Amino acid sequence: MRDRQEESVAVVYLHAPFCVRRCFYCDFAVTVSPSPPVGSWISALDRELRLVEDEGLFGLARELETLYVGGGTPSLLGPAAMDGVKEVLGPGRLAREDLEWTAEANPESFHREVARRWRQAGVNRLSLGVQSFQAPVLRWMGRLHGPDDAREAVALARREGFANLNLDLLFGLPAEVDREWRKDLEAALALRPTHLSLYGLTVEPRTPLERAVRDRKVSPAGDERYREEFLWAAERLRAEGYRHYEVSNFALPGFESRHNLAYWQLRPYLGLGNSAHSFRFPMRRWNLRDWSAYQKAVGEGKLPVEGEERLSPAQARLERLWLGLRTDAGISSGELPSAGRGLLAGWIRKGWAEWWGSRVRLTAEGWLLLDSLVVELDGVLERSELQRDRGGKGGR
Numbered sequence: 001m002r003d004r005q006e007e008s009v010a011v012v013y014l015h016a017p018f019c020v021r022r023c024f025y026c027d028f029a030v031t032v033s034p035s036p037p038v039g040s041w042i043s044a045l046d047r048e049l050r051l052v053e054d055e056g057l058f059g060l061a062r063e064l065e066t067l068y069v070g071g072g073t074p075s076l077l078g079p080a081a082m083d084g085v086k087e088v089l090g091p092g093r094l095a096r097e098d099l100e101w102t103a104e105a106n107p108e109s110f111h112r113e114v115a116r117r118w119r120q121a122g123v124n125r126l127s128l129g130v131q132s133f134q135a136p137v138l139r140w141m142g143r144l145h146g147p148d149d150a151r152e153a154v155a156l157a158r159r160e161g162f163a164n165l166n167l168d169l170l171f172g173l174p175a176e177v178d179r180e181w182r183k184d185l186e187a188a189l190a191l192r193p194t195h196l197s198l199y200g201l202t203v204e205p206r207t208p209l210e211r212a213v214r215d216r217k218v219s220p221a222g223d224e225r226y227r228e229e230f231l232w233a234a235e236r237l238r239a240e241g242y243r244h245y246e247v248s249n250f251a252l253p254g255f256e257s258r259h260n261l262a263y264w265q266l267r268p269y270l271g272l273g274n275s276a277h278s279f280r281f282p283m284r285r286w287n288l289r290d291w292s293a294y295q296k297a298v299g300e301g302k303l304p305v306e307g308e309e310r311l312s313p314a315q316a317r318l319e320r321l322w323l324g325l326r327t328d329a330g331i332s333s334g335e336l337p338s339a340g341r342g343l344l345a346g347w348i349r350k351g352w353a354e355w356w357g358s359r360v361r362l363t364a365e366g367w368l369l370l371d372s373l374v375v376e377l378d379g380v381l382e383r384s385e386l387q388r389d390r391g392g393k394g395g396r
């Protein structure tokens, strides 16, 4: 196993914060702007990268393995944006034959010229924010595209050579929205994307959705519907040959997101742009959330870091469990003390987990309980460690 302290950083995330307007439910670091300042965005990233290089904590690899441009709405930045990105990072860093370079796009701003120039620049994985194929649902969400725009964006992407396509869909919508989830998933399947990300709608603080819930205009989906939609989708996608490799992610074999896998394997990564996170075990840090504050900081030659944390051994244990259990890699039962193994055996009996070779991984049922199961297992491990320490001290 590579030493995470020494490993050069081959995984990079860039945040493009601009959107034409904010969706009803969104709490991401978004700057509303119909025509974003592409040049300023590129030069801010460039300045930040120079500052990071001078600092020396996140030495970039000569060639990156994955690059992910997310947002926001990166497609709003237009055709030349990825050429700019390439210049910032240096073309040599993006020269690996098996580089996975993902860019997010929304259907309404993914035009022919954008598709062509991005593909020429080297983007080879496209993630489309589709969310639904039902016009009233898209209107309720505050999205700017219609169902046909999403289908056209998929067709355009394929014509321009994007073979690796992810579609994002939201499930667990309030009953008032009258959304037909099964119809939506079938519409997505009919396009046969290589990858699907299914996210349950959550009511985030300070969003219009939260206000609507507070004013009793909307009621969040109950646990039962959330569960029914998730389990049905997981089964349907498995039957269509998709691997459910992480709680929210499904891929045809060989099309799993290598970028996200790097996060889940605790590999070091560098995030550039406002609100971006960077990680090198055991340190995680995050940038200023606001675009103007971020831009000002890098303009003044300061690293735009807002905060950082260092994982204590206990936090690192929890993080490892959480990351292992959220993917189908699962965790190695043999490394756990007997109380931990006993707990896993109970999960298996209840259908929440299953054996996977010598490892134990959660089932779709188990993933519905992910957070509480991780906390439960962590508690058991903590108590075992305490007992072991006390035993050790008593024996001396």
Ligand code: SF4
Pocket: 018, 019, 021, 022, 023, 026, 027, 028, 030, 071, 072, 073, 106, 129
């Ligand atoms: S397009 Fe995405 S990032 Fe932009 S406001 Fe909507 S959900 Fe948020």
